[in-house]
Amino acid sequence: MKTEFSLAAWAARAEQALDQHLPKAEAEPRRLHQAMRYAALGGGKRLRATLVYATGHVLGDAPERLDALAAAIEMIHAYSLVHDDLPAMDNDDLRRGRPTVHRAFDEATAILVGDALLTEAFAVACRSALPTERLVEIVGTLARASGSIGMCGGQAIDIAAVGQTLSLMALEDMHRRKTGALIRAAVRIAAIAGNADGAELAALDDYANALGLAFQIKDDLLDVESDSATLGKTAGKDDAANKPTYVALLGLEGARSKLRLQGEAIDQALQRLQRDSSALHAIGQWVAVRQH
Amino acid sequence: MKTEFSLAAWAARAEQALDQHLPKAEAEPRRLHQAMRYAALGGGKRLRATLVYATGHVLGDAPERLDALAAAIEMIHAYSLVHDDLPAMDNDDLRRGRPTVHRAFDEATAILVGDALLTEAFAVACRSALPTERLVEIVGTLARASGSIGMCGGQAIDIAAVGQTLSLMALEDMHRRKTGALIRAAVRIAAIAGNADGAELAALDDYANALGLAFQIKDDLLDVESDSATLGKTAGKDDAANKPTYVALLGLEGARSKLRLQGEAIDQALQRLQRDSSALHAIGQWVAVRQH
Numbered sequence: 001m002k003t004e005f006s007l008a009a010w011a012a013r014a015e016q017a018l019d020q021h022l023p024k025a026e027a028e029p030r031r032l033h034q035a036m037r038y039a040a041l042g043g044g045k046r047l048r049a050t051l052v053y054a055t056g057h058v059l060g061d062a063p064e065r066l067d068a069l070a071a072a073i074e075m076i077h078a079y080s081l082v083h084d085d086l087p088a089m090d091n092d093d094l095r096r097g098r099p100t101v102h103r104a105f106d107e108a109t110a111i112l113v114g115d116a117l118l119t120e121a122f123a124v125a126c127r128s129a130l131p132t133e134r135l136v137e138i139v140g141t142l143a144r145a146s147g148s149i150g151m152c153g154g155q156a157i158d159i160a161a162v163g164q165t166l167s168l169m170a171l172e173d174m175h176r177r178k179t180g181a182l183i184r185a186a187v188r189i190a191a192i193a194g195n196a197d198g199a200e201l202a203a204l205d206d207y208a209n210a211l212g213l214a215f216q217i218k219d220d221l222l223d224v225e226s227d228s229a230t231l232g233k234t235a236g237k238d239d240a241a242n243k244p245t246y247v248a249l250l251g252l253e254g255a256r257s258k259l260r261l262q263g264e265a266i267d268q269a270l271q272r273l274q275r276d277s278s279a280l281h282a283i284g285q286w287v288a289v290r291q292h
Numbered sequence: 293m294k295t296e297f298s299l300a301a302w303a304a305r306a307e308q309a310l311d312q313h314l315p316k317a318e319a320e321p322r323r324l325h326q327a328m329r330y331a332a333l334g335g336g337k338r339l340r341a342t343l344v345y346a347t348g349h350v351l352g353d354a355p356e357r358l359d360a361l362a363a364a365i366e367m368i369h370a371y372s373l374v375h376d377d378l379p380a381m382d383n384d385d386l387r388r389g390r391p392t393v394h395r396a397f398d399e400a401t402a403i404l405v406g407d408a409l410l411t412e413a414f415a416v417a418c419r420s421a422l423p424t425e426r427l428v429e430i431v432g433t434l435a436r437a438s439g440s441i442g443m444c445g446g447q448a449i450d451i452a453a454v455g456q457t458l459s460l461m462a463l464e465d466m467h468r469r470k471t472g473a474l475i476r477a478a479v480r481i482a483a484i485a486g487n488a489d490g491a492e493l494a495a496l497d498d499y500a501n502a503l504g505l506a507f508q509i510k511d512d513l514l515d516v517e518s519d520s521a522t523l524g525k526t527a528g529k530d531d532a533a534n535k536p537t538y539v540a541l542l543g544l545e546g547a548r549s550k551l552r553l554q555g556e557a558i559d560q561a562l563q564r565l566q567r568d569s570s571a572l573h574a575i576g577q578w579v580a581v582r583q584h
Contacts, residue, residue, distance in 0.1 A: 023440050032440055032448040083407060088399035107380035108451050111403065115375060116444035118407065122414050123435035132424035139431055143415035148315050148324055152408035156324040159400050 005057050005279045007050055007286060013063055014049030014070045015041065021071040021124045035105045035113045036120075040078040043096040047215070047287070048073045051186040054279035055204065059194030066190060068128035069138065072121040073186050076146050079117035080182075082110055084155060092237070118146070130193055138189045145185035154178025158243075166244040172213070174244075179219075180212030187211075187280075200273060207269035207280060214262035215287050217255055220245040224252065226291065263288055297349055297571045299342055299578060305355055306341030307333065309363040313416045327397045327405045328412075332370040335388040339507070339579070340365045343478040346571035347496065351486030358482060360420035361430065364413040365478050368438050371409035372474075374402055376447060384529070410438070422485055430481045437477035446470025450535075458536040464505070466536075471511075472504030492565060499561035499572060506554035507579050509547055512537040516544065518583065555580055 018040055023033040049070035056066045063070075085092040085100040086107065093103050102110035125139050144150060154177030161174060187208040191201055223238045224247050238245045246255040266284040270277040310332055315325040341362035348358045355362075377384040377392040378399065385395050394402035417431050436442060446469030453466060479500040483493055515530045516539050530537045538547040558576040562569040 027441065029440070029445045029448045029452070031452065032445060036440060079407075083403055086403060088403060109448070111375055111378060111380060112444050112448050112451075114407070115371075115410065116440040118410060119435050119439040119444060121435075123432055123439055126428050126432035126435065132428045135428050136418050136424045136431075139428075140415055140418035143411050143418065147411040147415055148321070148328060148408040149319065152404050152411060153321045153324060156321045156401070156404050159404075160321070160323065 003057070003276065005054070005282075007054070007279075007282055010050045010053040010063070011046040013053065013067070014046040014074055017049070017067040017071040018074055021068065021120075021127075022075070023120070031105070031109065032112055032116060035101055035109050036117055038104060039082050039101050039113050040075055040117060043098075044074070044078070045290070045292075046074060047283070048077050048182060048186040050283060051183065051208070051211075051280075052190045054283055055187050055190035056194055057279045058273065058275050058277050059191065059196055059200075061190070061194045065130070066193060068124050069189050069193065072125040072142065073182065073189070075117045075121035075124065076142065076151075077182060079114040079121070080146075080151055080155070082117070083114040086110060089155070089159065090237075128193075134192050134195075137192050141185055141188055141192065145181040145188075150177055150181035150185075151179075154181065161244055163242045164244065166249070168249055171244050171246065171249060175213065175216040176209075179216055180209065183212040183215065184208040200275075203269050203272040206272075207266055207284075210262045210265035210269060211284055211287060214259055214266070214284065217246045217259045217262065218287060218290065220247045221252070221255055221259070222290075222292065223247075259288060295349070295568065297346070297574075299346070299571075299574055302342045302345040302355065303338040305345065305359070306338040306362045306366055309341070309359040310366055313360065313363040313412075313419075314367070315412070323397070324401065324404055324408060327393055327401050328408055330396060331374050331393050331405050332367055332409060335390075336366070336370070337582070337584075338366060339575070340369050340474060340478040342575060343475065343500070343503075343572075344482045346575055347479050347482035348486055349571045350565065350567050350569050351483065351488055351492075353482070353486045357422070358485060360416050361481050361485065364417040364434065365474065365481070367409045367413035367416065368434065368443075369474060371406040371413070372438075372443055372447070374409070375406040378402060381447070381451065382529075420485075426484050426487075429484050433477055433480050433484065437473040437480075442469055442473035442477075443471075446473065453536055455534045456536065458541070460541055463536055463538070463541060467505065467508040468501075471508055472501065475504040475507065476500040492567075495561050495564040498564075499558055499576075502554045502557035502561060503576055503579060506551055506558070506576065509538045509551045509554065510579060510582065512539045513544070513547055513551070514582075514584065515539075551580060 022037050022040055025034050025037055027033055052066050052070045052073060053063050081095060082101045084090050085095055086102055092100055101113050122139060128135060154174050157174045158178055184205060187204050191204050250258060270281055314329050314332055317326050317329055319325055344358050344362045344365060345355050373387060374393045376382050377387055378394055384392055393405050414431060420427060446466055449466045450470055476497060479496050483496050542550060562573055
C-alpha cells in the first residue's frame, strides 16, 4: 500500500520540532539562546531531519515518534556549520543567505553556540519516548557519526587537505566522514527507532551512503554552476580556497556522471528493501536536482 | 563498616580509563587524535572522575562499573578547557603546565579537539554496561549539565561579565553553571548508576553544590595567593583580565570565611546520607587545602 507523504511538510515539521526543543530566547543566558536559535532556525534544507521522517515513513512509523530525533540531528548539523564557518576554519561570512553566527554575534558566542547546540542535541535525543535500549543505541550512533572518526575527523582531514592534491579515494574518505557520516546516521537512527531488521539496516545504509556521496558531488557542482544569491552561501569558494573537489578531480562531465551512478546505487539499495520506499526515492531525486 | 579508599588511586584509574576510551593516537585522522590525547591525558586533578568513583564507593559500587562514566565526564571537562583557552575566549597559553592545545597545535585543531572530545564523551558513556533506563538518565544529566543552561551558559555569562561589577548572587549563578553544574553531574550520574534513593540524591546534590562553590572560591584564592609555576596555569590573570571573583567581591578574609562555610555545608549534607561517606568528605578536605 502506497501512503501519502510530502518532503516539504517534513521539512516544516522539523522546523517546528527545532523551535520546540531549542532553549527559549527569553531564558537566561538570553544572548546565547538567541544566537542558538539564529543558528538553528529559519532556513536550511533539513535534509537530515527529512531523512529521519522518510525512513520512519517507509518503516511505518508516525512522524510524532521521531520529532525529538529530527530536532537533535538538525542541531548537530547546525553546530557543525557554525564551527566550520569560524575564522580559524573556513572563515565564511554568509550562510543560508544571512551573516554567519560569528559575524552576526561574535566569535566567542559562535564557539559557545556550536558547543551548546551539540550538547543539547544529546539532551533532546534523550527526551525521546522510545524504548531505552534503542535510545542508547541511537545516542551512541549519533555520537560516533559526529565524533573524531566521523564528522569531526572529516573536518580535520578537510582542513589538512587545503592546497593538496587528493586521490579520489582520499576525497571520498573525507566526504564519507565529513557529510556522509551524519547523513547515514539520520537514516540509521530512524531505522533503529523503527525496529528495522539486519537486512533492512544494510539496505538503508547502502542507500544513505550513496545519497551522501550524491549530495557532496552535487554540492561541488553547485559551487561551480551557481551564484551566491541562489546558493545562500559564497559561490566559487572551493576553487578560490584551492579545495579538492569532485569537479577539480573529475571535471564537470566526470562529476555529473558520478552523480548519475549514485542515483543508480540508490535505486538498487531501495529495491532490496521490499517496502514502499518512494519517500526515500524522492529525497534521492531532490538531492540530484536541487539548486542550493 | 569503613572501607579503604585512595583518592590518588582513583585519579590514576581515571587516567587509565581515559587512555582506554580515547581514540588511539595511530588511528586516522592521527593529528586530531594525538591532539585529543594531548588535551585529555597527562595531568589534571581528575576531580570529576574522582567524584564519580567516590560517590560509587559510598553507595557500594565497584569502580570497574564506573570507568566509562569517569572517562566521559573528564572528556567533557577537557573539552571545556580547550575551548575556554581559545584566543576568542580566555586566550590562554598555559594549561596544566604545558602549552594550551591551540598553541601546541593550531586554532582550528583546538576547536575540533573540543568538539570531538565532547561528542566522544557521549559515545563513551553509551558504552557503559549499566541498565539502559539508567544510562538514558545519565546521558541526559551529562548533556543538561554541559549545555546552554549549564556549563556553556556559565561560560557565556562569564565572557559577558568581564569588566563588569557583579553582585554576589550573579557571581554565584555564573559559577553554579560554569563549574558547579558538571561537578554536580559527576556526583549525580554515579548516584543514578548506584541506584540512590530520592533522599540520598538530594543529600548528594547538596554536597556537590557546596563542593562546587568551595572549589571555585579556592580557585579565586589560589589565583591571588599562588604563582604560575605552582598553578600550572597563568596566576593573577583574573585581576589582570578584570574578572569578577570572590576575592574581588569579598576580600581575602571574606573569601576564606565563605570557603569555611562551604566546608560546614559539606559536612551537614554528608551526615544526612547515613552511610560511610568518608571518601566524599576527603574530597571536600582536599578541595579546600589544594595548592593548584
